[in-house]
Amino acid sequence: MHHSLADGIASILFFNDICDEPKLSGYPNIMPKFSFLQDIAIKAAMPFYLIFLTFKLLFIMKVERNGFKTDAVVGKL
Numbered sequence: 001m002h003h004s005l006a007d008g009i010a011s012i013l014f015f016n017d018i019c020d021e022p023k024l025s026g027y028p029n030i031m032p033k034f035s036f037l038q039d040i041a042i043k044a045a046m047p048f049y050l051i052f053l054t055f056k057l058l059f060i061m062k063v064e065r066n067g068f069k070t071d072a073v074v075g076k077l
Helices: 002-017 036-060 071-076
Strands: none
Touching: none
């Protein structure tokens, strides 16, 4: 989904740039705007989220193995 969204935005920007008179209003607004209280809440929660992610990575998640990341392939890399 991220690639589809980015490709769509890139197409809009490209076609806007090749116009004779590009307008800034033609550019999509992709930056989220947070209120002051939302910004404070995000910054206050970030240390707890990082602790949770560290715990998850070290103790909960298993080592990733798939068809492309076998022991033989990893050994050759």
